[in-house]
Amino acid sequence: MTNAELNELKKRYVANGAASPATQFADRAENALIWDADGNRIIDFAGGIGVLNIGHRHPKVVEAVKAQLDRVMHTCQTVMPYEGYVKVAEKLSQITPVRGHAKVMLANSGAEALENAVKIARAATGKSNVICFDGGYHGRTFMTMAMNGKVAPYATDFGPMPGNVFRAPYPVPYHGVSEDEALRGLRMALKTDANPRDTAAIVLEPVLGEGGFYPAPASFLKAVREICDEHGMLMIVDEVQSGFGRTGKMFAIEHSGVEPDLITMAKSMAAGMPISAVVGTDTHMDASGGNSLGGTYTGSPVSCAAVLAVLEVFEEENILAKSQALGEKLGKRFEKWQKAFDCVDNGRHLGAMAAIDLVSDKAKHTPDADLAAALCKRAREKGLVLLSCGLWGNTIRFLMPVTIEDEVLEEGLDIVEASLKELVGQPATA
Known part of the structure; x- marks a missing residue:
């Protein structure tokens, strides 16, 4: 046509x-x-x-997807698991810079990864609040729309958003927000809106994606890590757009040397096949009960084959x-x-x-x-x-x-x- x-x-x-x-x-x-x-x-x-x-x-990814199609397309990994899921989990746990031993859950999209990261943080801390940043973008589901630091066009027509989400300024000196001002705003949010004893996590992009491709200074990321440690909150880094080599490192957070508790990823991890992941410290990832994380298509065999091929391409090329x-x-x-x-x-x-x-x-x-x-x-x-x-x-x-x-x-x-x-x-x- x-x-x-x-x-x-x-x-x-x-x-x-x-x-x-x-x-x-x-x-x-x-x-x-x-x-x-x-x-x-x-x-x-x-x-x-x-x-x-x-x-x-990419020829290597196409070849891997075609080969997987000849074996298994779907079983739902919670019903009948398969090698691809655990091999992807193994590889991601080895390359993702989170604290301690890493464990992995796979999902379908960036938004779904962020939703699950919040679930995991709440289960791990017993707290509910989430702090996000101006200009941040995390998805189009209801929880992630509430987390976004920009209203239009994502949340304009859809009524009230979920509660327990609070906002802090992101450091963009070009637009008049210094690092000191951003940290002051974050600390003020913890005083005025999001009591630390009720706050599960701080979620941020190390480089704003939809917000304008502004990287956070390494010193700011280190300060956020320290604030999370001080108050028993998890640091969740959203690498959906910045991950898988976009910034010259596998993950943008690696430029700072900071190790978060959870990292979300999607987009280029499978070169076009739909898949995402939450990778985090094992004690946090294991905080919720059996069958509490997952879904019908999460970590599909075909998408897992694509991820493994992508990782080979990164090394070979x-x-x-x-x-x-x-x-x-x-x-x-x-x-x-x-x-x-x-x-x-x-x-x-x-x-x-x-x-x-x-x-x-x-x-x-x-x-x-x-x-x-x-x-x-x-x-x-x-x-x-x-x-x-x-x-x-x-x-x-x-x-x-x-x-x-x-x-x-x-x-x-x-x-x-x-x-x-x-x-x-x-x-x-x-």
């Missing part, structure tokens, strides 16, 4: 809240390229929102080094754009978790969400998928596969640059 025919079906049968605004439909893909239903070639700088760090359809190198390339291009365009500001990257901000006034850091939307639209017209994010909607994030070929990377970055020139005029500086 053509794009036009598929759009007609979408309008007729797909709920507005679930329908993509994009008018092109993916037909096939390979590494950093997608071809749509009309045969148009498109460069992918979105990676399924951070799911494809090793690219579309030195993905972490590639992520660091990609981040350096992006950083150099960002520096060029910041000098050339008055609208481009605050280029940043931790490994290949990279972003720029678009502004109407550099001196005041005034967000320009309209320009960000226009840039993404113009880039799509030129054959490049590009995503914005951030509390103010003015951040352009770069989530191309770490395995992207150099020539495809440069072609995509040239499209961004050409689109900026068309939207704001020629560069201010040669």
Whole structure:
């Protein structure tokens, strides 16, 4: 079917809240390229929102999935377990930097991992409250919507959110929130809203994802660890978007040296197959009773096969080094754009978790969400998928596969640059 025919079906049968605004439909893909239903070639700088760090359809993952399909597709691991689940648990327990001996539970999505992390924290501590941060994003289920540090569009139309969730400021000096102010706000929340004796956990992203790709300072993460220890609360780190090599480490928290109690992960852990995990200290993970964690499809055999293949790819192809190198390339291009365009500001990257901000006034850091939307639209017209994010909607994030070929990377970055020139005029500086 053509794009036009598929759009007609979408309008007729797909709920507005679930329908993509994009008018092109993916037909096939390979590494950093997608071809749509009309045969148009498109460069992918979105990676399924951070799911494809090793690219579309990596041959090793495809091979592993096909082999698993010939053996077992589903039994529900609580009814009849299988090797893939326990092998994934073993591997994740070995590579995830949590305190002590790690144990693992598998789920289906990032939001489901966060939901279960809260359940585990409550069971382990006997407390109920959860503290999250401004700008954080944790999912679209009711508990995770309550945990998100941004209302629209995730919670706008859905009525009251679950209680016992409290908020603290996230340190983003660029937007006027220093590390000291963020820590003061966190300590104040413990005084005014979330009594430590009732608070199970502090949940945070080491690098804000949907909130704008702002990394937390290592000293801030260490201070949060100390506050959790002081009050008998668990530190839960959400690595759903920042994990599996995006930042040049397997997990972003490794840049700080901090060991949390629980880490959640999903997205690139299976290169496109649906799976997520909570990895945590064994005493915490074992706090709830038998059959209290799980679900019908959690840790499906096919997705587990994909995870194991992804981990092999990381070792064989030195993905972490590639992520660091990609981040350096992006950083150099960002520096060029910041000098050339008055609208481009605050280029940043931790490994290949990279972003720029678009502004109407550099001196005041005034967000320009309209320009960000226009840039993404113009880039799509030129054959490049590009995503914005951030509390103010003015951040352009770069989530191309770490395995992207150099020539495809440069072609995509040239499209961004050409689109900026068309939207704001020629560069201010040669």
